[in-house]
Amino acid sequence: MVRDEIQQTLQKALAAAQQKGELPAVELPALEVLRPKQADHGDYSTNLALVAAAALRKAGVASNPRSIAQCIADHLPAGGPIGAVEIAGPGFINLHLSVSWLQQQVERVVAAGPAFGNLHRGGGARWQVEYLSANPTGPLHYGGARNGALGDALANVLTAAGYQVQREFYVNDAGNQFNLFAATLYARYAQLLGREEPIPEQGYAGEYMFDYAQKLIDQHGDRFLQLAKDEAIAQLKPISEALVVASLQAELARLGIHYDCWFREQSLYDEGLVDQLLDRLRSQGDIALRDGALWFLATHYPKVDKDEVVVRSNGMPTYFASDIAYHYHKFVVRGFDHVVNVWGVDHQGHVPRMAAVMAALGLDPARLTIVLHGLVKLIRNGQEVKLSKRRGTLVTIGEVIDEVGADAVRFNLLTRSPDSPVEFDLDLAAAANNENPVFFVQYSHARICSILAKAEESQLPPPDLSWLVHPSELALIRKVLELEEQVEVAVDKLSPHNLTHYAVDLAKIFNSFYRDCKVLDPEQPHLSAARLQLCQAAQIALAKTLRLLGISAPASM
RNA sequence: GCGCCUGUAGCUCAGUGGACAAGAGCAUCGGUCUUCGGAACCGAGUGUCGGGGGUUCGAAUCCCUCCAGGCGUACCA
Numbered sequence: 042m043v044r045d046e047i048q049q050t051l052q053k054a055l056a057a058a059q060q061k062g063e064l065p066a067v068e069l070p071a072l073e074v075l076r077p078k079q080a081d082h083g084d085y086s087t088n089l090a091l092v093a094a095a096a097l098r099k100a101g102v103a104s105n106p107r108s109i110a111q112c113i114a115d116h117l118p119a120g121g122p123i124g125a126v127e128i129a130g131p132g133f134i135n136l137h138l139s140v141s142w143l144q145q146q147v148e149r150v151v152a153a154g155p156a157f158g159n160l161h162r163g164g165g166a167r168w169q170v171e172y173l174s175a176n177p178t179g180p181l182h183y184g185g186a187r188n189g190a191l192g193d194a195l196a197n198v199l200t201a202a203g204y205q206v207q208r209e210f211y212v213n214d215a216g217n218q219f220n221l222f223a224a225t226l227y228a229r230y231a232q233l234l235g236r237e238e239p240i241p242e243q244g245y246a247g248e249y250m251f252d253y254a255q256k257l258i259d260q261h262g263d264r265f266l267q268l269a270k271d272e273a274i275a276q277l278k279p280i281s282e283a284l285v286v287a288s289l290q291a292e293l294a295r296l297g298i299h300y301d302c303w304f305r306e307q308s309l310y311d312e313g314l315v316d317q318l319l320d321r322l323r324s325q326g327d328i329a330l331r332d333g334a335l336w337f338l339a340t341h342y343p344k345v346d347k348d349e350v351v352v353r354s355n356g357m358p359t360y361f362a363s364d365i366a367y368h369y370h371k372f373v374v375r376g377f378d379h380v381v382n383v384w385g386v387d388h389q390g391h392v393p394r395m396a397a398v399m400a401a402l403g404l405d406p407a408r409l410t411i412v413l414h415g416l417v418k419l420i421r422n423g424q425e426v427k428l429s430k431r432r433g434t435l436v437t438i439g440e441v442i443d444e445v446g447a448d449a450v451r452f453n454l455l456t457r458s459p460d461s462p463v464e465f466d467l468d469l470a471a472a473a474n475n476e477n478p479v480f481f482v483q484y485s486h487a488r489i490c491s492i493l494a495k496a497e498e499s500q501l502p503p504p505d506l507s508w509l510v511h512p513s514e515l516a517l518i519r520k521v522l523e524l525e526e527q528v529e530v531a532v533d534k535l536s537p538h539n540l541t542h543y544a545v546d547l548a549k550i551f552n553s554f555y556r557d558c559k560v561l562d563p564e565q566p567h568l569s570a571a572r573l574q575l576c577q578a579a580q581i582a583l584a585k586t587l588r589l590l591g592i593s594a595p596a597s598m
Numbered sequence: 599g600c601g602c603c604u605g606u607a608g609c610u611c612a613g614u615g616g617a618c619a620a621g622a623g624c625a626u627c628g629g630u631c632u633u634c635g636g637a638a639c640c641g642a643g644u645g646u647c648g649g650g651g652g653u654u655c656g657a658a659u660c661c662c663u664c665c666a667g668g669c670g671u672a673c674c675a
Binding site: 073075077078079082086088091095106129130131133175176216217218332333334335336346347350351352353354355359360361385386387388389390391392413415418453456457458460461462463464466469476477478480481483484485487488491492495496538541542545546549552553555556559560561562576597598 | 616618
């Protein structure tokens, strides 16, 4: 990656200057390579001299940042990525990339192809990303789209960065909600078959329950009506779970989301893992009986101010009991090096307690990262749409895709940083359909593909990249190369939202290049060949960015 | 009450210590074009970076405080 190379080069120049005694050998903080906002400040810059001057001053040595900068600049080698060097302002060292070096990079990008943008940071470490987990009690409401888009893009980015990533959906099929779901389903099933059967109190009133019930009838006829109600519901549970999971899979596939593993909460009970771990924690003094309930004493661990019930006084375990077993399963049974859980901020209260669970299990809490994201407020007709699965007033992911389109939904949600709350106005999104940045980006991609396709008709000489000297050509090369840094940022922050902004930038810079530089010019075959290869590089970078975001990169539209 | 998050252009949002103009998209206004796909390009205007105080050579960015909104603070998930 370019920035790493620059960083190392600067480090060496500094060391060389210190070794020769031209600069005092003082300890310095980590060297920062910056991206100046202004183009005439170079491609990269560093405040190294300013930092060094401050350190010297502290050590009692008089110093001048500008002369330190000059000294470091004098030790920069020629021939690498660095071209012109300037000392500017109070002592910034501004670095311009060398033109010939930039030209060569185009070939590197094309040679890498779809692998361009991949990094070797992960070293194959086994990571799991768990996202969108929910009760299997119906279609996913729109808020889930943000969780899904974020988790999925995160998994893509981590994979590109060299981690071995497993995508997981945790199916909460063990709790009260799922029992209620099965009981409701039974009632709807009976009703469709003509038997009077009220849905349970607090049951799932949504219309979609009739759809599930109809599917049951299609597959199993009326045979559950022959059974006693309790027995029927018990038998219905696994069948209806499979039904719901299948429809979740279909709904999520429309958003481009696929999982490696659908992990059933109930399996943790079936295997006895929950009991086993509660026993273990009890014997090590982290669980105690209080007021008839069993409590996990989270306050034994740092930053936690509340204990948490694991088994209610009525004998029913809470979700938290299975959460303990679940994370044990992730780290110990399956041996993931690191786990990322993507949660809505409404679960923020559990973050410190999960750290306590990790510690109690003898695991390093740093191996579990919880990415929180703001909730989505859906606006329709200027009014907030309240979401409730139980009352049946939900707007599903599928419905929003119908209105706005999967690519636009993902792009829109991935433009925001996870921290920020989102107000999504359906009318606005639908009305502004053609003005959506996602189409701008996709259009640019289609345009490049069209040029590449057209070029196949013409005979061109082998590309000589030294023809690429136009400012718009060089700007495009720079932007293409930036993808690697953008992937790194996304991994560091565990948020891919910078990539949507990068995609818009890249598309814009390509469009300017397209205006300024005619690619296929019969009069200039050598220039055409070089520009064509640059187009290939741009297509590779743009398609890769979109792929990481989970957005389609159409060749025509 | 306490904790976490958010407050940046008319709207939707980036930027979270660096440079004499604070950025993008949309919207608005003006221009380009006999086009390798005009779903394009070029240009213009718009900001008390929620208010106030502080730290720093340098603050939208760090600290304190206040205001506004969201979420959390259950033997719910």
